[in-house]
Amino acid sequence: MSALNIKKGSTSHSAYELRDPNTPVIESHTLAVVVDNESGVLARVIGLFSGRGYNIESLTVAETDHASHRSRITIVTTGTPQVIEHIKSLLERMVPVHEVHDLTVEGPSVQRELALLKVAGHGEARIEALRLAEIFRANVVDSTLESFVFEMTGTPVKIDAFADLMRPLGLIEIARTGVAALSRGA
Amino acid sequence: MARQMTGAEMVVQALKDQGVEVVFGYPGGAVLPIYDAIFQQNDIRHILVRHEQGAIHMAEGYARSTGKVGVALVTSGPGATNAVTGLTDALLDSIPLVVLSGQVPTFMIGTDGFQEADTVGITRPCTKHNWLVKDTAKLSEVMHQAFHVAKSGRPGPVLVDIPKDVQFATADYTEMPAARTAHYQPRTTGDTAQIARMVEMMETAERPLFYTGGGVINSGPRASQLLREFVAETGFPITSTLMGLGSYPASGQNWLGMLGMHGLYEANLSMHGCDLMLNIGARFDDRITGRIPDFSPKSKKVHVDIDPSSINKVIRTDVGIIGDVAEVLAEALRQWRARGSKVNKEGLAKWWAQINEWRAVKCLTYKNSTTVIKPQYALERLEALTKGMDRYITTEVGQHQMWAAQFLGFEDPNRWMTSGGLGTMGYGLPASIGVQIAHPKSLVINVAGEASWLMNMQEMGTAMQFRTPVKQFILNNERLGMVRQWQELLHGERYSQSWSESLPDFVKLAEAFGCKGIQCTDPKDLDDAIMQMLRYDGPVIFDCRVEKHENCFPMIPSGKPHNEMLLGDADTQGVIGAKGAVLV
Numbered sequence: 001m002s003a004l005n006i007k008k009g010s011t012s013h014s015a016y017e018l019r020d021p022n023t024p025v026i027e028s029h030t031l032a033v034v035v036d037n038e039s040g041v042l043a044r045v046i047g048l049f050s051g052r053g054y055n056i057e058s059l060t061v062a063e064t065d066h067a068s069h070r071s072r073i074t075i076v077t078t079g080t081p082q083v084i085e086h087i088k089s090l091l092e093r094m095v096p097v098h099e100v101h102d103l104t105v106e107g108p109s110v111q112r113e114l115a116l117l118k119v120a121g122h123g124e125a126r127i128e129a130l131r132l133a134e135i136f137r138a139n140v141v142d143s144t145l146e147s148f149v150f151e152m153t154g155t156p157v158k159i160d161a162f163a164d165l166m167r168p169l170g171l172i173e174i175a176r177t178g179v180a181a182l183s184r185g186a
Numbered sequence: 187m188a189r190q191m192t193g194a195e196m197v198v199q200a201l202k203d204q205g206v207e208v209v210f211g212y213p214g215g216a217v218l219p220i221y222d223a224i225f226q227q228n229d230i231r232h233i234l235v236r237h238e239q240g241a242i243h244m245a246e247g248y249a250r251s252t253g254k255v256g257v258a259l260v261t262s263g264p265g266a267t268n269a270v271t272g273l274t275d276a277l278l279d280s281i282p283l284v285v286l287s288g289q290v291p292t293f294m295i296g297t298d299g300f301q302e303a304d305t306v307g308i309t310r311p312c313t314k315h316n317w318l319v320k321d322t323a324k325l326s327e328v329m330h331q332a333f334h335v336a337k338s339g340r341p342g343p344v345l346v347d348i349p350k351d352v353q354f355a356t357a358d359y360t361e362m363p364a365a366r367t368a369h370y371q372p373r374t375t376g377d378t379a380q381i382a383r384m385v386e387m388m389e390t391a392e393r394p395l396f397y398t399g400g401g402v403i404n405s406g407p408r409a410s411q412l413l414r415e416f417v418a419e420t421g422f423p424i425t426s427t428l429m430g431l432g433s434y435p436a437s438g439q440n441w442l443g444m445l446g447m448h449g450l451y452e453a454n455l456s457m458h459g460c461d462l463m464l465n466i467g468a469r470f471d472d473r474i475t476g477r478i479p480d481f482s483p484k485s486k487k488v489h490v491d492i493d494p495s496s497i498n499k500v501i502r503t504d505v506g507i508i509g510d511v512a513e514v515l516a517e518a519l520r521q522w523r524a525r526g527s528k529v530n531k532e533g534l535a536k537w538w539a540q541i542n543e544w545r546a547v548k549c550l551t552y553k554n555s556t557t558v559i560k561p562q563y564a565l566e567r568l569e570a571l572t573k574g575m576d577r578y579i580t581t582e583v584g585q586h587q588m589w590a591a592q593f594l595g596f597e598d599p600n601r602w603m604t605s606g607g608l609g610t611m612g613y614g615l616p617a618s619i620g621v622q623i624a625h626p627k628s629l630v631i632n633v634a635g636e637a638s639w640l641m642n643m644q645e646m647g648t649a650m651q652f653r654t655p656v657k658q659f660i661l662n663n664e665r666l667g668m669v670r671q672w673q674e675l676l677h678g679e680r681y682s683q684s685w686s687e688s689l690p691d692f693v694k695l696a697e698a699f700g701c702k703g704i705q706c707t708d709p710k711d712l713d714d715a716i717m718q719m720l721r722y723d724g725p726v727i728f729d730c731r732v733e734k735h736e737n738c739f740p741m742i743p744s745g746k747p748h749n750e751m752l753l754g755d756a757d758t759q760g761v762i763g764a765k766g767a768v769l770v
């Protein structure tokens with residue numbers, strides 16, 4: 001029952017200081033979402049994130065069951081545990097969503113991303129790039145006298161590491177698919 | 187043999203099969219085939235509105251007062267964009283609606299055709315689900331699915347966007363039972379083990395409290411019935427959100443009144459002080475919680491909700507039960523009775539003693555006047571003079587809305603229609619028409635503020651045309667009162683743009699519409715004027731001139747905890763002590 005004690009003409013009081021100042025830990029989770037492959041479904045899923053200011057680190061989607069027109073969307077997202085829980089239940093209640101799996105908490109999983117990297121160079125740098133590619137098990141899928149296109153799959157961390165090494169050797173362009181993931185075991 | 191028909195005929199057939207009796211709508215180029223099909227039948231009544239926002243709010247009023255799905259029909263482009271506010275309103279208040287919109291023909295979509303708008307794109311975030319139907323063969327199934335989605339689980343608005351060529355083309359009609367709805371079946375029965383935990387907690391709690399919301403109303407009359415039994419048998423106190431008023435009767439012994447930003451002192455202090463909070467179909471809205479870290483710090487919290495995404499969204503709960511309120515209450519009541527109907531009698535007695543002290547504060551006390559009509563007094567008189575009548579109330583948004591919630595008593599569910607989640611000024615008048623269409627013989631009153639009322643006043647034309655004798659009870663303070671109150675309390679009394687200038691003469695306005703206008707300025711005349719309004723067989727615009735600078739109390743300023751409530755004007759000035767403020 002305390003008084004607000006706001007003086008006439010004062011400007012310092014705001015009614016909008018509602019945020020909790022103790023921001024808890026941010027986690028990264030990989031979600032697999034099985035949806036009907038109907039028009040607008042991706043916009044619906046993405047809108048759920050963008051409309052609430054939640055993050056999408058990466059997102060991949062393709063029809064995985066042609067007979068029943070189901071697509072699998074793999075989303076890597078970050079947020080507080082409460083936000084992650086909220087995202088999952090928001091996804092679950094969407095009409096075209098059939099299944100939501102949080103691969104980060106549902107036991108071990110494999111996560112892979114495909115990347116294409118274009119590296120241009122001559123002489124030593126070119127040879128060094130090829131040598132490193134071999135170590136990282138990247139394939140050459142296109143080559144000219146001045147360039148290679150490497151293809152590699154791996155975890156996002158491995159791709160980051162390879163890209164970092166290629167940068168001084170003439171990396172000029174990179175395309176990444178984002179993560180596809182499955183739980184381990186049957 | 188499947189029945190062959192045009193898309194437009196399918197729309198009408200599906201509405202009939204779904205038991206729809208009334209459609210609120212407004213025609214235009216992209217829905218002409220559907221209007222043609224409506225013209226050629228007599229089962230479905232069409233209510234021609236004056237603005238599409240009005241159609242959606244009428245459908246909401248219809249839905250909320252009947253428990254049925256409300257239906258609206260609008261044209262493409264501006265028709266659909268005018269529906270957006272209503273759709274958002276229905277989404278936030280969980281009102282089941284099916285909205286049908288016309289669209290440019292499929293071959294023109296994406297060309298910026300005349301009256302083309304990306305309606306499914308625009309309405310995606312403000313519907314539960316929406317469909318753009320590009321093939322007549324799929325239209326009837328989508329229509330049935332639309333009704334299924336709107337009313338299943340947590341209810342909400344859906345939209346079906348129908349291109350004009352799809353309305354003209356012919357295909358087989360999918361009968362209602364053949365429509366595939368199996369995959370969208372939200373869970374309705376609560377987990378029995380979790381319910382058992384709730385029941386155990388109820389047996390030992392010293393300071394328990396039922397905190398109920400719109401979910402009880404949405405669950406249907408049985409939920410309210412079970413809630414009443416549970417409250418009566420446990421003896422627990424009960425409060426409700428704005429959305430849940432009427433699920434427990436205002437005359438009930440254990441009723442603490444509404445809680446929240448403008449809720450009652452006893453309700454909010456009980457929320458703050460309880461040791462067991464039983465949230466039944468409410469969603470910890472920010473109007474309820476105030477400052478989150480200080481929200482009911484000492485309580486264990488049980489949350490019953492049909493929408494899993496509501497649980498743990500803002501407030502961490504100890505027991506989350508996903509399910510339909512009626513089903514969960516039935517099971518909880520069964521378990522609790524089977525275990526011997528136990529409560530902590532000693533704790534409860536002390537708790538009630540404490541609550542009765544809070545009640546004695548009489549937080550709704552206001553300073554009456556013999557010369558000016560106080561808005562609270564106007565509502566007290568309205569309440570007294572309509573008590574026991576078959577009455578439905580809608581409201582606009584502002585101070586008058588909060589006073590209506592505080593001073594009118596609701597004995598039954600589905601009798602109180604107000605825009606809670608979105609706070610949409612302009613909701614009340616069309617909503618009152620929707621209610622009256624559903625209940626032609628009942629008394630329907632819209633408690634309005636003059637500013638809100640003007641936002642959709644064109645719908646008086648609809649009220650006249652369809653002979654809905656709605657009573658527009660306008661508490662006219664010539665102010666955007668709620669805005670003015672915040673400016674007084676939080677912005678140093680700088681009243682920026684919160685006047686209602688150049689108001690119409692409401693009595694003449696009523697005459698212009700062909701209905702009755704009444705103005706009342708003196709408290710001594712008020713009873714007679716209200717009786718005149720009640721006796722008049724037709725729509726009435728009642729211009730009730732009230733005190734211009736009255737503030738609505740109690741008030742928990744945004745971002746403050748429940749126990750930092752302002753009780754009266756004196757509180758805000760810090761002149762008189764809190765105890766004194768109570769008496770003002």
Ligand SMILES: Cc1ncc(C[n+]2csc(CCOP(=O)(O)OP(=O)(O)O)c2C)c(N)n1
Nearest residue numbers: 584585586609611635636637638666667668
């Ligand atoms: C469409 C819309 N615009 C703005 C607001 C913000 N708002 C909330 S209450 C209010 C004033 C309402 O005035 P009135 O209808 O006269 O009611 P009073 O508060 O005076 O009782 C305003 C502008 C709103 N809720 N809805």
Ligand SMILES: [Mg+2]
Nearest residue numbers: 635636665667
């Ligand atoms: Mg006003």
